[in-house]
Amino acid sequence: MGIKELLGLKKKKVDGLEVKLPDRAEIATSSTPRNDVVGEASVAGKDIKTEIAVPAVRVPKIRKNIKVRIDKAALKNLNLVIVAFSHVEREFFPTKDSYEAEVEVEERAAEVVERVKSLGIPVKALTGDQYFLTNLLVDKPDVVINLVDTLRGKDKLQTSVPAALELSNVLYTGAGMEGLVIGNNRNLTKRLLMAYGIPTPAFQFIRRVGTGVNEDLGLPLIVKLNESGGSVGIDNKAVKETIKDAQRKVNNMITTYKLPVIVEQFVDGPEITVVVFDDGTKKRVYMGQKVFRKKPDGKHFFTSFESYDDERAYTYKHVEEPLATKIQQLAVRAFTGLQHKDYAKFDVRVDDDTNIPYFTDSNPNTAFGPDMGLPMTEVLAMHGVSFDEVLAALLSKYARRLG
Numbered sequence: 001m002g003i004k005e006l007l008g009l010k011k012k013k014v015d016g017l018e019v020k021l022p023d024r025a026e027i028a029t030s031s032t033p034r035n036d037v038v039g040e041a042s043v044a045g046k047d048i049k050t051e052i053a054v055p056a057v058r059v060p061k062i063r064k065n066i067k068v069r070i071d072k073a074a075l076k077n078l079n080l081v082i083v084a085f086s087h088v089e090r091e092f093f094p095t096k097d098s099y100e101a102e103v104e105v106e107e108r109a110a111e112v113v114e115r116v117k118s119l120g121i122p123v124k125a126l127t128g129d130q131y132f133l134t135n136l137l138v139d140k141p142d143v144v145i146n147l148v149d150t151l152r153g154k155d156k157l158q159t160s161v162p163a164a165l166e167l168s169n170v171l172y173t174g175a176g177m178e179g180l181v182i183g184n185n186r187n188l189t190k191r192l193l194m195a196y197g198i199p200t201p202a203f204q205f206i207r208r209v210g211t212g213v214n215e216d217l218g219l220p221l222i223v224k225l226n227e228s229g230g231s232v233g234i235d236n237k238a239v240k241e242t243i244k245d246a247q248r249k250v251n252n253m254i255t256t257y258k259l260p261v262i263v264e265q266f267v268d269g270p271e272i273t274v275v276v277f278d279d280g281t282k283k284r285v286y287m288g289q290k291v292f293r294k295k296p297d298g299k300h301f302f303t304s305f306e307s308y309d310d311e312r313a314y315t316y317k318h319v320e321e322p323l324a325t326k327i328q329q330l331a332v333r334a335f336t337g338l339q340h341k342d343y344a345k346f347d348v349r350v351d352d353d354t355n356i357p358y359f360t361d362s363n364p365n366t367a368f369g370p371d372m373g374l375p376m377t378e379v380l381a382m383h384g385v386s387f388d389e390v391l392a393a394l395l396s397k398y399a400r401r402l403g
Helices: 003-007 096-103 105-118 132-139 155-167 177-183 186-195 243-257 305-309 323-337 375-382 387-399
Strands: 037-044 048-052 081-086 123-128 143-147 203-206 221-225 261-265 271-278 283-292 314-317 343-350 357-363
Touching (some): 081 105, 081 132, 105 123, 105 143, 105 387, 132 155, 143 155, 155 177, 186 323, 186 357, 221 243, 271 323, 271 375, 271 387, 283 323, 314 375, 375 387
Antiparallel strands (some): 037 048, 203 261, 221 261, 271 283, 271 343, 343 357
């Protein structure tokens, strides 16, 4: 399914799912031409109607084993695997924080290289820069593990990597061009979540400094960059209790990062990390609920940029039923609808009052590596699945196509 089809917002049949918005999220006006306020999709039995108004290591407790498929015989088909990673220099990024959010990828790529070697597979690392396509044609790998998050500091340019790989007819892991275009645009992601009947908080898309924050969104609010991951721009004071404070944050972020922003209704309640991994036989869902040590702003529990430097910022616990099953169903639908491939991470917040799980963020090529400080790796470990097993399952999925 292409992006044009997805944006067609065709009605879908939804079996056995009923989602209703809390009153405060039902925002539906149609007067503002550019800055979009969007209420979450309404699902009631059959058809989905969207309302669019204007444009250190923690050791988790293992409870459940959800094993992945590993084909050891197929792995013997691999003669060379390349681990591609971002070329990161300070001058590419507008702030120190945005640079630091990306610079770790080289070390992470080296760790992945070592783990591929341990499987007995020839492997080398390759920088995602202007020479990437040339080097690719020289090396002629069987599979590329794509860890490239940014090119010249711009997330939107990372689609160049799958484009080069498809042009070269080389198999690669992670999302393709469509999935990355969607995943790097929160505005587009949230609209598509709505189209597929997946709850997402009401929000406003703002492109220009001085554009007013819509008061109908309610309070509190959180302001995020429309593009970028790793909680860049979400500091300990990211949640705003007044429209005036939210407006100031909007103007500052657009001025600093030269990017549009999303003003989103902040959902008070549990924060859940959801990982979807497709091993070629099934889309398997793993999740963990964050248990925060403290409230970054003294009022709300959430993951801030500063928390990445605090090994004790949070731990994980298992998500109980029936919430786990509800999130699992929604996560598989989101994974498919957003054109994700192989693996992805979703951030979900559960409203304290309604118990509705709201999908707030999507990361199609979330940080992939053996470090237990990485959310995907840690959540998988909670369910008895090691990084080495995921790596072997991922590579054998593609190796079977070479046999």
